[in-house]
Amino acid sequence: MNSPPPSPADDAPTIWNSPAMTRRLRRRYAAERRFRLIGMAAVALSAAFLAFLLITMVAQGIGGFTQTRVTLPVDLAAAELPVEPARLKGRGADLALAGAGLEHAVDGAATLAFGADGTDLLSPGAWIVVRDAVKADPTLLRGTTRFSLPVASAYDVAAKGEGTPEAEAVVARLKARGVLSTGWNLTFLTDADATDPTRVGIWGAAKGSLLTMLVTLALAFPIGVLAALYLEEYAPKNRWTDLIEVSINNLAAVPSIIFGLLGLAVFLGTFGLPRSAPLVGGLTLALMTMPVIVIAGRNAIKAVPPSIRDAALAIGASRVQVIFHHVLPLALPGILTGTIIGMARALGETAPLLMIGMRAFIAAPPQGLTDPATVLPVQIFLWSDQVDRGFIEKTSAAIIVLLVFLLAMNGLAIYLRNRFETRW
Incomplete structure (x- = not known):
């Protein structure tokens, strides 16, 4: 007994080149392309946020690894510090220099070199740099030495382009005299916390x-x-x-x-x-x-x-x-x-x-x-x-x-x- 021929409705799903199937495949491929584009956009957006974070942090934080310094001649012989070079050996060096007036000698040299406001130019911890240099070489007490000392925070920020107009004017004058320089701030990596931003470390x-x-x-x-x-x-x-x-x-x-x-x-x-x-x-x-x-x-x-x-x-x-x-x-x-x-x-x-x-x-x-x-x-x-x-x-x-x-x-x-x- 012969079976009846298939109707056109039964053949429709198997005809892949029919207009209905072509439209259906076109919509399927379009949905897949949209999904891939959305995925690529999500990845690109995440990468953009990460790049923005890194670029912002580096741009704002790179200055923390550098430090602005001023060259200052200090006549330690004229200061006549009551310290014997022989006492600057061993653990007693810090104690010997603590009350010797070294800080006042540095302030006096700053006043002599930069005027009455010279002491405000230096960082509160600038004399510590001189103390460490004297501990390493006690012969510095016998003459004049040019030290590269950190400036105060306001002038350090101004030297990096973010200070007040008054501080930037002072920095411009110091640069014109050739006594201002910028170098790596190694104390930021070797010291602990402090109240002065020029002396803090991590x-x-x-x-x-x-x-x-x-x-x-x-x-x-x-x-x-x-x-x-x-x-x-x-x-x-x-x-x-x-x-x-x-x-x-x-x-x-x-x-x-x-x-x-x-x-x-x-x-x-x-x-x-x-x-x-x-x-x-x-x-x-x-x-x-x-x-x-x-x-x-x-x-x-x-x-x-x-x-x-x-x-x-x-x-x-x-x-x-x-x-x-x-x-x-x-x-x-x-x-x-x-x-x-x-x-x-x-x-x-x-x-x-x-x-x-x-x-x-x-x-x-x-x-x-x-x-x-x-x-x-x-x-x-x-x-x-x-x-x-x-x-x-x-x-x-x-x-x-x-x-x-x-x-x-x-x-x-x-x-x-x-x-x-x-x-x-």
């Missing part, structure tokens, strides 16, 4: 950040990895385990200031640990970083194929040997990547550290985990609140240093992932 905050991160890593990494191993390999699947997993996921999303309140109540209020110490800061940030490490560790352990475990168990390996000889080495790249990303987040945190008192004025770098200290984000916050315009460029310069730290940590995470990642 080393104290950078060292505080380093000590705080060491405490955070020493606590959060082993505890987080062991917790991830237990939850993924040993923990029974019941409602208590589900409750723990939900709690860990929620802790990873808790605002950081809550951890600061927890550190304030527990570590300072209950245990009485020293305020503003890297030890307390590291403990607080470890609480914040640990959930991130646990989540990243569980995902990395879960990505190891079950066949690895089965093969190791089949040849007689114990459960501990399977985990530490096979599973953990294969999951380590992912664990390290998550750990470094969590540490990078902790490095940029400010709110929890403000709650535990790490916003104090620290004029000397910390020597241990219990010494008063601050960290780079808090130092940036403190400088941004200053009135002196000289702190503006120092704030941007400190942001550049912090961004370099963060980019280095993220680059390390990418390297570890590409270096040790195993593809299945």
Whole structure:
């Protein structure tokens, strides 16, 4: 029995060159092109925002790495300082020069060279440069020496094109005399905080950040990895385990200031640990970083194929040997990547550290985990609140240093992932 011929309606979906199908394909391809253009626009917009951030920070902060100096002849022999060159050796040199009138000798030389307002031209810490030079070479006390001394903040800013008209006029006169110069400000990288923007440095905050991160890593990494191993390999699947997993996921999303309140109540209020110490800061940030490490560790352990475990168990390996000889080495790249990303987040945190008192004025770098200290984000916050315009460029310069730290940590995470990642 012959079947009836197909109707035109039945043939329509199979006719790819029909006008209806052509319009449908045209709309489909147009939607795909629009989606690709939207994706490219999103990437370009993100790159533009990042470029704007970097260019703005570099433009505003590059001046923080330079310093304006004035050449000043100082006749230390005429000053007749009551200091014997023999006493300028060893640790007693600072004490010997502290009350010798060296600061007045520098002010007198500035008045002689630049007039009655010459002392206002120099930075309040300019005499420290002379003190350090005398300590290095006591023979300078016997004659006249030309020193290159930092100028006051107002004239330093004016020399970089952002000062008041009066300060810019003074700078123009000094440049015409050929006594003004600009050089790298190495003290910004080697000194701690100060009240004078021409003498501030980031080393104290950078060292505080380093000590705080060491405490955070020493606590959060082993505890987080062991917790991830237990939850993924040993923990029974019941409602208590589900409750723990939900709690860990929620802790990873808790605002950081809550951890600061927890550190304030527990570590300072209950245990009485020293305020503003890297030890307390590291403990607080470890609480914040640990959930991130646990989540990243569980995902990395879960990505190891079950066949690895089965093969190791089949040849007689114990459960501990399977985990530490096979599973953990294969999951380590992912664990390290998550750990470094969590540490990078902790490095940029400010709110929890403000709650535990790490916003104090620290004029000397910390020597241990219990010494008063601050960290780079808090130092940036403190400088941004200053009135002196000289702190503006120092704030941007400190942001550049912090961004370099963060980019280095993220680059390390990418390297570890590409270096040790195993593809299945």
